[in-house]
Amino acid sequence: MSQAMADLFKRITCGVYVVGVAAGDRHNAFTAAWVMPVSFDPLLLALSINPRHSSYELLKRGGSFSVNVLSREQMDLAGHFGKPADADKLASVKWRKGRRGTPLLTEALAWFECDLIEDHPAGDHVLVLGRVIDGSLLKPDAEPLTYRETGDMDGAAAIFPDRFS
Ligand SMILES: Cc1cc2nc3c(=O)[nH]c(=O)nc-3n(C[C@H](O)[C@H](O)[C@H](O)COP(=O)(O)O)c2cc1C
Numbered sequence: 652m653s654q655a656m657a658d659l660f661k662r663i664t665c666g667v668y669v670v671g672v673a674a675g676d677r678h679n680a681f682t683a684a685w686v687m688p689v690s691f692d693p694l695l696l697a698l699s700i701n702p703r704h705s706s707y708e709l710l711k712r713g714g715s716f717s718v719n720v721l722s723r724e725q726m727d728l729a730g731h732f733g734k735p736a737d738a739d740k741l742a743s744v745k746w747r748k749g750r751r752g753t754p755l756l757t758e759a760l761a762w763f764e765c766d767l768i769e770d771h772p773a774g775d776h777v778l779v780l781g782r783v784i785d786g787s788l789l790k791p792d793a794e795p796l797t798y799r800e801t802g803d804m805d806g807a808a809a810i811f812p813d814r815f816s
Pocket of ligand 1: 733
């Protein structure tokens with residue numbers, strides 16, 4: 652629909668993250684760019700998820716999520732976790748369970764683990780608010796990957812409307 656609108660929105664600087672979810676013995680992870688810190692005290696993070704993603708059901712059921720920060724060298728991981736979960740997407744990467752059982756990528760630049768405290772419908776997405784319960788900076792000298800650098804990996808140009816309403 653609109654490459655121009657996608658180019659415009661990609662000037663709002665966003666990083667690229669792998670959001671991990673788990674419930675019972677099931678786990679999954681997906682690439683997300685729409686993630687931001689929203690409060691110092693308590694420490695809160697927000698993310699926006701399309702409720703049609705298979706990760707959404709696990710997020711709601713498990714009540715927790717991880718946010719793994721990707722570095723500029725990890726464009727391949729952004730593509731890998733940006734695809735639907737036909738098979739176990741985590742099988743090909745090194746990861747461990749966080750305190751809440753959510754997937755933490757061993758090779759991430761940094762990670763956070765959050766408890767889901769609220770969620771609100773937000774257009775075609777759901778805004779999820781999480782309280783940060785744990786986190787670690789694994790590669791202090793690495794540069795975070797930015798959403799803009801991923802080009803049209805997420806196919807957003809075909810989704811953005813071509814005009815403002
Ligand atoms: C660079 C990039 C950024 C993305 N950002 C988001 C996002 O912020 N929120 C979202 O719901 N999906 C986002 N996606 C799409 C999901 O990663 C994708 O639909 C994925 O297949 C969902 O995985 P799942 O079906 O295993 O849950 C993004 C994809 C890419 C490649």
